[in-house]
Amino acid sequence: MKISFIGGGNMARALITGLLARGQAASDITVIEADADKRIELKDDFGVQSYDQLPAAANADVIVLAVKPQQLRDVAIFLGSLLDHQLVISIAAGVRCQDLIRWLGNYGAVVRVMPNTPAQVQAAISALFAASAVTAGQRQLAESVMKAVGMTLWLEDEGQMDAVTALSGSGPAYVFYFLEAMQQAGAELGLPAEQSRQLALETFLGAARLAADGTQDFATLRTQVTSKGGTTERALSSMESAGVKSSIIAAVQAAASRSRELGDVLGKD
Ligand SMILES: NC(=O)c1ccc[n+]([C@@H]2O[C@H](COP(=O)([O-])OP(=O)(O)OC[C@H]3O[C@@H](n4cnc5c(N)ncnc54)[C@H](OP(=O)(O)O)[C@@H]3O)[C@@H](O)[C@H]2O)c1
Known part of the structure; x- marks a missing residue:
């Protein structure tokens, strides 16, 4: 599986650590990170490829959006034109699938996830919600990515994500x-x-x-x-x-x- 992260901060680092521990090849991980120092650290710490330009993320099966919620709209508007087959996983707190799909130019293969900070020690609990266009195979893919940092559960109603955020997120x-x-x-x-x-x-x-x-x-x-x-x-x-x-x-x-x-x-x- 080729996986790209957009945003190489705390959560992306936790996920990369977990994925590498589960045998994911570092050469199949790409990180798009705005900060030059962080890009060097990501390469040095994990051996992953790190770039500052979004198009480098497109050659992946899964793209994880790991920027701050306030940064997500600009990223998604640009990313939409690069999407044709990829599963998009958003871990941004608060951003609803319908808004993300709209910003991505109506690209529907989106799974929204709420992890929590014990992800840093692979002890997270992550709640996942799949938009209607997500296939069974893509659900499995999303679950296997998030299992790299801990346990997972699926929500069938996105409205429950606010309760999850309040309970396990905070x-x-x-x-x-x-x-x-x-x-x-x-x-x-x-x-x-x-x-x-x-x-x-x-x-x-x-x-x-x-x-x-x-x-x-x-x-x-x-x-x-x-x-x-x-x-x-x-x-x-x-x-x-x-x-x-x-x-x-x-x-x-x-x-x-x-x-x-x-x-x-x-x-x-
Ligand atoms: N930490 C948690 O407990 C937690 C729990 C659940 C969900 N989340 C979600 O996880 C997401 C990431 O959180 P975090 O704590 O990892 O944040 P973070 O440490 O701030 O990481 C985000 C990184 O993305 C970079 N960035 C911003 N815009 C970019 C762009 N256009 N292209 C490439 N890189 C860009 C940021 O650079 P700059 O710093 O230069 O802006 C920063 O290095 C958030 O949406 C948050 O809601 C976090």
């Missing part, structure tokens, strides 16, 4: 926020900062692994560590009184609403 930041609070609490209770960090982090990783390995739902797992009259019960009761769960739900809803707003703004031209 989600790593919520986890870091929670970890910051756990680390701070440990430090305020007298633990050295490094030990507090380690205890918070390993607890998170261990609990996540326990949940992932088993079949029990999150509420059951929580109940299992909450003895009557014990320390966990006291902590959870404090969280309930402070409205922590409802605040988290409201925060994720606010993120989804912002995602819808951004989609409207990005697609207005």
Whole structure:
């Protein structure tokens, strides 16, 4: 498979790392990147071909659009005339298929993806949505590209992409926020900062692994560590009184609403 990236930033680098680890030949990867220093780094780090002109991307089976959402329209308008057989994968947050297809001059072989930053360690969860013209073979191709950085799932309704953006796209930041609070609490209770960090982090990783390995739902797992009259019960009761769960739900809803707003703004031209 020949694959081109337009935009050689963080996400493209994560995908290239994952693809190379899965045996993709570096000689079949091309990156179009505006910044000259980044082009040199891409060549040095990965052995891929790197250019500053979009036409170099056209000789590929898959073209991944990995520029910032605000940069996508200009790229797509230029790219449209170069397309005849390629699958276009967009990872740009917020940009809807109908807008991208319009900017590409009604080129419909488009899959929209929302990955997340754990892609940098091949632990992403990516949600994919295929426009109606995408074939079964192209769906498989898109899935195999995104599997290079972690797990994948398909959405049948593009409207759900705002919820995905709010949950897993922005989600790593919520986890870091929670970890910051756990680390701070440990430090305020007298633990050295490094030990507090380690205890918070390993607890998170261990609990996540326990949940992932088993079949029990999150509420059951929580109940299992909450003895009557014990320390966990006291902590959870404090969280309930402070409205922590409802605040988290409201925060994720606010993120989804912002995602819808951004989609409207990005697609207005
Ligand atoms: N990071 C995340 O967590 C995450 C999660 C989900 C989705 N995404 C999406 O992934 C996309 C890429 O994110 P990122 O974090 O990798 O961004 P990034 O690091 O800014 O990378 C984008 C790169 O594309 C370059 N570029 C801009 N216009 C170009 C053009 N016309 N031709 C060639 N290269 C061009 C940029 O150069 P300049 O810097 O010089 O402009 C930059 O190096 C975004 O659309 C984002 O919404 C990111």
